[in-house]
Amino acid sequence: MLSSLSTTSPAPAGECVLWEDAFSAAELAAIEKYGDSLARQKADLSGRRAGYDDIRITDVAWIERAPQIAWLYQRLENIVLRLNAEFFRYELFGLAENLQYTIYHGAEGGHFDWHKDHGNVQEEPRKISLSLQLSQGDAYQGCDLQLQSAGHIQTAPRSRGTLIAFPSYVLHRVTPIRTGARKSLVMWAAGPEFR
Amino acid sequence: MNGPLVQGPFVAWEGALTGAEVDAITAYGDRLIHQKAEIAAGREGIDDVRITRLAWIEPNADTTVFYDRIAQIVQQLNQRFYRFALTGLENLQYTVYHGPEGGHYDWHIDYGRQSARPRKISLSIQLSDQADYDGCELHFQVDSKPAIAPRTRGTVIAFPAFFLHRVTPIRTGVRKSLVVWATGPEFR
Numbered sequence: 406m407l408s409s410l411s412t413t414s415p416a417p418a419g420e421c422v423l424w425e426d427a428f429s430a431a432e433l434a435a436i437e438k439y440g441d442s443l444a445r446q447k448a449d450l451s452g453r454r455a456g457y458d459d460i461r462i463t464d465v466a467w468i469e470r471a472p473q474i475a476w477l478y479q480r481l482e483n484i485v486l487r488l489n490a491e492f493f494r495y496e497l498f499g500l501a502e503n504l505q506y507t508i509y510h511g512a513e514g515g516h517f518d519w520h521k522d523h524g525n526v527q528e529e530p531r532k533i534s535l536s537l538q539l540s541q542g543d544a545y546q547g548c549d550l551q552l553q554s555a556g557h558i559q560t561a562p563r564s565r566g567t568l569i570a571f572p573s574y575v576l577h578r579v580t581p582i583r584t585g586a587r588k589s590l591v592m593w594a595a596g597p598e599f600r
Numbered sequence: 601m602n603g604p605l606v607q608g609p610f611v612a613w614e615g616a617l618t619g620a621e622v623d624a625i626t627a628y629g630d631r632l633i634h635q636k637a638e639i640a641a642g643r644e645g646i647d648d649v650r651i652t653r654l655a656w657i658e659p660n661a662d663t664t665v666f667y668d669r670i671a672q673i674v675q676q677l678n679q680r681f682y683r684f685a686l687t688g689l690e691n692l693q694y695t696v697y698h699g700p701e702g703g704h705y706d707w708h709i710d711y712g713r714q715s716a717r718p719r720k721i722s723l724s725i726q727l728s729d730q731a732d733y734d735g736c737e738l739h740f741q742v743d744s745k746p747a748i749a750p751r752t753r754g755t756v757i758a759f760p761a762f763f764l765h766r767v768t769p770i771r772t773g774v775r776k777s778l779v780v781w782a783t784g785p786e787f788r
Binding site: 460494495496518519520521524553554555556572574575576598599600 | 609649683684685706707708709741742743744760762763764766786787788
């Protein structure tokens with residue numbers, strides 16, 4: 406059972422790399438506070454179309470590279486560099502996009518069906534996807550981050566502070582939330598196309 | 601001859617191989633299958649993941665013509681669509697799915713990080729006439745609905761080896777295919 410693993414440093418687990426204590430409790434609280442303070446807008450992804458809510462219902466706010474949050478970018482950049490040096494070994498430019506602060510609400514049935522982050526028409530392709538759990542695992546029901554590989558589904562650990570990193574070509578989803586709210590920080594390390 | 605076209609997760613090249621080329625591969629493959637077909641069983645020796653008969657076409661004087669042709673196709677596709685660093689081909693895999701055996705291959709990926717020379721581009725070449733079998737479709741999953749590959753004889757279907765795909769159970773008849781992997785240094 407993955408969620409019972411305890412890691413003090415990043416460790417591979419199935420399709421992803423897990424890092425359970427990449428951030429301190431104080432840092433997690435600061436991220437959550439900052440994200441909550443941002444105006445939230447309904448997720449509006451590339452080419453929103455009729456029926457899009459069938460695929461995704463979440464609230465997102467974009468955390469831009471502003472001075473008061475520069476520390477977070479710096480921490481994340483160091484984290485990505487370490488994960489990349491130890492596990493992925495991709496050519497990377499960096500965190501090319503803003504950080505996505507994401508909230509799934511029980512009342513809205515928040516979810517995000519199977520998809521990949523790599524392969525859209527971005528100028529700077531997403532190569533590593535990272536998700537940081539900001540809610541306690543018992544603060545909500547459902548809303549599991551799941552990765553799919555050879556015919557089986559891997560459910561990511563839910564505990565607050567866990568960082569889940571995986572190649573952006575891995576198929577993944579967030580299952581419907583039943584109760585409560587799940588907050589997470591989602592980011593992507595970009596680089597030249599895989600070769 | 602049509603050119604290769606992107607169709608969502610895969611590139612399909614209808615008519616990439618001529619009827620005569622397909623005939624030659626099939627004749628050679630059928631002889632091997634007759635001599636030494638392996639039944640590829642699934643995990644734990646149970647056939648719930650994969651049932652096919654397969655034989656490896658090794659590179660030799662008789663098969664150089666196949667290898668040269670396939671290498672040419674891979675190079676063209678790679679230059680145009682993938683631009684991956686590639687170093688070679690694994691041995692060609694001749695694969696036969698039989699209706700009475702319920703041949704199939706459940707969701708999987710071909711790429712694996714463990715390998716020194718990982719598989720980077722996978723190709724599936726349709727060698728049977730589509731009227732010769734029912735079911736046995738090549739599916740890709742990139743979002744919530746699978747994409748289905750064309751079945752015409754002589755069609756090459758190419759995709760990055762890290763894409764999730766499957767072959768659905770065959771209901772009747774026989775489907776033959778040639779499976780090819782282009783390998784190279786780890787993705788970066």
